[in-house]
Amino acid sequence: MEKASHLSVIVDLSPTQWHLSAQASNQYPLSIETFLSQLLAFLNAHIASKHENTLVVFGALPGKSVMLYSSTELLTDDMPPLDANSYLPFKLVDSTVVRRIMDELDAIGKLEEEPPCALVGAVTKALCYINRITHHSSTTTGVAEDPTTLHDPRILILSVSPDLSSSYIPIMNAIFSAQKLAYVCKVYGPDTVFLQQAAHLTNGSYIYLERRDALLQNLIMSFLSPPFIRKILAVPKQDKIDFRAACFCHKNIVDVGFVCSVCLSIFCQPLPVCSTCRTKFPINTLKRLNAARPAITPASSRMGVPLANLNNATMPRSTSTPVPNGMSNLR
Amino acid sequence: MPVQSLQNTDVILPQHTPHPLLPFLQSQSQNTLTRLYQRPSSCLSIFRLLGPIERQLIMNLLWLESAIPAATMSAWVMPEGKQAYDEALAVMAGLHIAPNSTVKLALNLTFKSSLRQAITGGGNTGSFGTPADKDYKRQSANIENLDAYALERWETILHYMVSSGQGQNPAKPSQGVLYLLQRSGLMNTAHGAILQITSSGFQFLLHSPHDQLWNLLLQYLHMAEERQMDLVEVLSFLFMLSTMDLGREYSTEPLSETQKAMLEDLRDYGLVWQRKVGSHSILLRWVPSINVLYYLQASSKRFSPTRLATTLTSSSPPLPSSHSTGGSRAADATGTVALSSGAAQQGFIVLETNYRIYAYTDNPLQTAVLNLFITMKYRFPNLVVGMLTRESVRKALSNGISADQIISYLTTHAHPQMRKNNPLLPVTVQDQIRLWELERNRLKSAEGYLYKDFASQADYEYVLAYAKQLDVVLWESAIKRCFFGTLEGHSNVRGFIERRTGAA
Incomplete structure (x- = not known):
């Protein structure tokens, strides 16, 4: 029997970015109203696919993240009145999501400076939520099934927002835990490096939407199908993935970074002491690295690992990962 | 590397068996289906009954305004998924959802607009059921009562089936149900006027409630065809029920005459609950569309679907866990959560390697079903102990139940404690049940002729060689100088012998 699937949707609700997005100067302007109506149709399509499908929607607002809708618990007290022309679960999703978004946006009020969107918070909440429902259902049945299969x-x-380099580390941490649990992240948005990596690492797909008016069709084609369907019907994917990481010291996206051989922290320049784990590096190595820095020579590439490898190197701490010579001698 | 392993894991496609209703729908005319597709709720329900690939294809096509070249769609298909894709297209063509065409691919216009309407809401078809006005005088039935009602109705039917021919007299379901059971061949009146369960009826008992329900409803649909009820009305009412919300009351006012008549039947099956308005007011109603005079008990103008109805198009259990012991009361409290998360019904059977079965149940129906293939030893208030013996299993086999059905029943109802075992059921017991089934297949009968009393060994061998050429020999014995040939080969062999004796 086919399993039910769970979908967590995280919506970026940054007022500034949506304002920019709706401006007529864009080739294909997309206002939040049109976006919402297309999103709701997509959410309904997910619920329509199977009676047991579960859905949760999180909103990433400036400075905080909120749960907008959850199919397992009621967030608002009043149920929408029954209507002979619409299916109740659909109506419930639509009215709840729209109402909650409006409430939250009204609550923001006028701020001098908009704090960055709490995308990380929303991702973390989504992961916690998934963990809870899988854990919960495995305990009620008393069946020791693999939680990921449930x-x-x-x-x-x-x-809609561009990359926020300060959130690189928390995003990546969230993504790695998602990867461990074998969840699939699918990302949809502007050209953001981190989200591209997130999609790649979790075997999901990342799409940068050019024709924004075709949002719904794109959503359905690429993100409605559960993973096993993708063995039969291919989904659009972006081949080119920007693997660059952000350094831990200045949160800049770097082309060549320097990796601590003990804790695998990434830095944009050679440091005498690792700021994360306090490991001291020998002065000789530092000199050599600094000398090699301007031009990428074989000497530096021993130390500064090309960052395409970094994502792999950050995960398992096995001896097989390429460890830079200079630093590994330290211990 | 985890990344590597993620990409390399082969996802085994879950086996999707087509829903039993789909062949029935496919056998309907395009006209009937198009009329059915005019209702958004029917489209939504049929959409849910389809396989995952069909659903994805429909969704891909749903918001396209014009037909797309078939080649564009098939370009997305992975080489290994070609067969599944073609099958999905065939199913959609059979249902007239997407006309079969090698050039262009588009959804049936009626289906497309109705499904769009279902997803976006709106319109004025009223196909999701008109809610009844709030009745402040009486309390509407709560979910617990509805579940209890559905369970009681359904178990009455099953219990009646299982205990027929055992001299017991359980509560009789209504005439309509009895007729349906007889009509569907689950029971028949072989011995006198008493209804007896048939071998397909025994098999029926071991199915899951969901399969049982659809099985009966399919029979109902066939019967509706014979009664010349409008199939579109019948089907769309079933689909409407499946999209309704459990625990709400709906008005009977907008229903057609056929559908009001159906309410009566569905009430008997436990799909729908209606408050009775005193038994003294019996109405005679002539239903012109189906030429049937109905004794309508004046029931209230409102009805509530039960869980049996609202889960028609889903795979969540259609009945609340059917135990009434103290232990399961606690489970009922969390029942809604467990049900919504798709948790299976609680198992209750423990099977040991010594063929002993412990069933933690006080439900007479479950005990009766178990009694079909085990020998009861003891009964306690909440526990039944029995043995799988050669006799008990042979009795079940002779009733037409197969070994696989017994094993699958034991597997689906295994106690949570059993689920820790791997394999779930003791292998010895499984094998033994299968061996007992094989035992019954030791004798094979074939009609034919015995050729004997040949005059000489040479004659015998000559005729035997000829018969073997024709491949009609079933058995031979050189010592007794005879062989047994099939019925079909007789004329040839006989002619051969006659020619030979004539020549000699």
């Missing part, structure tokens, strides 16, 4: 969970991130 719900076939997926996370869909809809983003």
Whole structure:
């Protein structure tokens, strides 16, 4: 029997970015109203696919993240009145999501400076939520099943904001835990490096939308299908992935970084002491690295690992990962 | 590397068996289906009954305004998924959802607009059921009562089936149900006027409630065809029920005459609950569309679907866990959560390697079903102990139940404690049940002729060689100088012998 699937949707609700997005100077302007109506149709399509499908929607607002809708618990007290012309679960999703978004946006008020969107918070909440429902259902049945097989969970991130380099580390941490649990993240949004990596690492797909008016068709084609369907019907994917990481010291996206051989922290320049784990590096190595820095020579590439490898190197701490010579001698 | 392993894991496609209703729908005319597709709720329900690939294809096509070249769609298909894709297209063509065409691919216009309407809401078809006005005088039935009602109705039917021919007299379901059971061949009146369960009826008992329900409803649909009820009305009412919300009351006012008549039947099956308005007011109603005079008990103008109805198009259990012991009361408290998360019904059977079965149940129906293939030893208030013996299993086999059905019943109802075992059921017991089934297949009968009393060994061998050429020999014995040939080969062999004796 086919399993039910769970979908967590994270919506970027940054007022500034949506304002920019709706401006007529864009080739294909997309206002939040049109976006919402297309999103709701997509959410309904997910619920329509199977009676047991579960859905949760999180909103990433400036400075905080909120749960907008959850199919397992009621967030608002009053149920919408029954209507002979619409299916109740659909109506419930639509009215709840719209009402909650309006409430939250009204609550923001006028701020001098908009704090960055709490995308990380939303992703973390989505992961916690998935963990809870899979854990919960395995305890009620008393069956020691592999939790990952239960719900076939997926996370869909809809983003309009550009990269926020300060959130690189928390995003990546969230993504690695998602990867461990084998959840699939699907990302949809502007050209953001981190989200591209997130999609790649979790075996999901990342799409940069050019024709924004075709949002719904794109959403359905690429993100509605559960993973096993993708063995039969291919989904659009972006081949080119920007693997660059952000350094831990200045949160800049770097082309060549320097990796601590003990804790694998990334820095944009050679440091005498690792700021994360306090490991001291020998002065000789530092000199050599600094000398090699301007031009990428074989000497530096021993130390500064090309960052395409970094994502792999950050995960398992096995001896097989390429460890730079200079630093590994330290211990 | 985790990344590597993620990409390399082969996802085994879950086996999707087509829903039993789909062949029935496919056998309907395009006209009937198009009329059915005019209702958004029917489209939504049929959409849910389809396989995952069909659903994705429909969704891909749903928001397209014009037909797209078939080649564009098939370009997305992975080489290994070609067969599944073609099958999905065939199913959609059979249902007239997407006309079969090698050039262009588009959804049936009626289906497309109705499904769009279902997803976006709106319109004025009223196909999701008109809610009844709030009745402040009486309390509407709560979910617990509805579940209890559905369970009681359904178990009455099953219990009646299982205990027929055992001299017991359980509560009789209504005439309509009895007729349906007989009509569907689950029971028949072989011995006198008493209804007896048939071998397909025994098999029916071991199915899951969901399969049982659809099985009966399919029979109902066939019967509706014979009664010349409008199939579109019948189907769309079933689909409407499946999209309704459990625990709400709906008005009977907008229903057609056929559908009001159906309410009566569905009430008997436990799909729908209606408050009775005193038994003294019996109405005679002539239903012109189906030429049937109905004794309508004046029931209230409102009805509530039960869980049996609202889960028609889902795979969540259609009945609340059917135990009434103290232990399961606690489970009922969390029942809604467990049900919504798709948790299976609680198992209650423990099977040991010594063929002993412990069933933690006080439900007479479950005990009766178990009694079909085990020998009861003891009964306690909440526990039944029995043995799988050669006799008990042979009795079940002779009733037409297969070994696989017994094993699958034991597997689906295994106690949570059993689920820790791997394999779930003791292998010895499984094998033994299968061996007992094989035992019954030791004798094979074939009609034919015995050729004997040949005059000489040479004659015998000559005729035997000829018969073997024709491949009609079933058995031979050189010592007794005879062989047994099939019925079909007789004329040839006989002619051969006659020619030979004539020549000699």
